Amino acid sequence: xxxxxxxxxxxxxxxxxxxxxxxxxxxxxxxxxxxxxxxxxxxxxxxxxxxxxxxxxxxxxxxxxxxxxxxxxxxxxxxxxxxxxxxxxxxxxxxxxxxxxxxxxxxxxxxxxxxxxxxxxxxxxxxxxxxxxxxxxxxx
Amino acid sequence: xxxxxxxxxxxxxxxxxxxxxxxxxxxxxxxxxxxxxxxxxxxxxxxxxxxxxxxxxxxxxxxxxxxxxxxxxxxxxxxxxxxxxxxxxxxxxxxxxxxxxxxxxxxxxxxxxxxxxxxxx
Numbered sequence: 001x002x003x004x005x006x007x008x009x010x011x012x013x014x015x016x017x018x019x020x021x022x023x024x025x026x027x028x029x030x031x032x033x034x035x036x037x038x039x040x041x042x043x044x045x046x047x048x049x050x051x052x053x054x055x056x057x058x059x060x061x062x063x064x065x066x067x068x069x070x071x072x073x074x075x076x077x078x079x080x081x082x083x084x085x086x087x088x089x090x091x092x093x094x095x096x097x098x099x100x101x102x103x104x105x106x107x108x109x110x111x112x113x114x115x116x117x118x119x120x121x122x123x124x125x126x127x128x129x130x131x132x133x134x135x136x137x138x139x140x
Numbered sequence: 141x142x143x144x145x146x147x148x149x150x151x152x153x154x155x156x157x158x159x160x161x162x163x164x165x166x167x168x169x170x171x172x173x174x175x176x177x178x179x180x181x182x183x184x185x186x187x188x189x190x191x192x193x194x195x196x197x198x199x200x201x202x203x204x205x206x207x208x209x210x211x212x213x214x215x216x217x218x219x220x221x222x223x224x225x226x227x228x229x230x231x232x233x234x235x236x237x238x239x240x241x242x243x244x245x246x247x248x249x250x251x252x253x254x255x256x257x258x259x260x261x
Contacts, residue, residue, distance in 0.1 A: 043221045050218075054253055060191075061198055061261045067191040094176070097169050104166065 031118040038122075039096045042089035049086055080136045088129040095121040161220045168213035175210040198261045211254040215247045 019027060029037065046053075059070035073079050099117050103109060108117050134140060182203070186193045197203055222243050230236040 040221075040225065043218075044225060047218050047222055050250055054250060054257065058253075058257045058260070061195060061257060064191050067194070094173070098173065101166065101169060 031115045031122070035096050035099070035118040035121050038092055042092040042096075045085065045089045046093065049082065049089075052082060053086065084129065084133055084136055087132045088125065091128045092121070092125045095124050165217055165220045168217040171210055171213045172217070175206065178206070195261050198258065204258050208255060208258055211258075212251055215251050215254075219243065219247055 056070060056073070059066045059073065061067075074083070099121055102117075103114075108114060182197055183189075186197070198207065223240060226236050226239045226243070230239060
């Protein structure tokens with residue numbers, strides 16, 4: 001017995017590690033996985049843009065004079081793009097967060113419903129972001 | 141209690157900060173959902189957008205306090221999320237600790253700034 005074990009050739013055992021950043025593009029995530037990573041990305045985005053949001057809030061509230069300044073900043077194309085990114089981030093995080101809260105009550109936990117709800121999150125977010133984009137850039 | 145704390149039943153998660161942070165994230169999330177709904181309601185039921193209307197909304201004491209509590213909840217919520225990101229991707233302990241301390245400092249500064257903004261109107 002021990003002899004046999006010793007003589008058996010050592011097989012190369014596969015090694016499984018966490019997904020490295022450089023592997024991201026090679027992975028095809030399921031819908032729920034996409035929503036999961038987008039939740040993190042949108043959260044990080046809003047965290048990084050906190051100073052911009054607070055600055056806008058400050059300018060919009062402090063006085064009539066700073067409100068005019070706020071309107072000028074908010075009408076700049078780059079500021080509009082940043083605000084659009086924030087709208088996307090907020091809507092994505094909001095919808096995916098509500099999905100989390102619903103799932104916390106043990107509703108929609110099976111694979112099929114989870115994929116459907118994840119798709120709903122992405123679709124709602126894309127529609128809202130597109131509408132805000134059209135509004136921001138003056139289409140209607 | 142002491143007898144249960146040996147062998148396979150040994151308590152290894154005694155701090156319970158996992159459950160606490162999970163709960164904090166949910167409670168603060170619900171608060172932000174409610175605030176979002178109220179804010180949208182107040183904006184859409186008001187007349188044409190102007191500084192007067194916007195400032196008058198934030199001049200109301202109940203709305204000021206509601207905004208303050210929600211923003212503080214947001215910063216706590218952000219702390220839990222950002223800390224998770226550092227813990228997942230930043231392995232060197234020194235760098236992770238630095239980033240966590242920087243995050244706390246930054247969020248406390250944001251909290252103070254928010255209160256200053258809210259009480260400037």
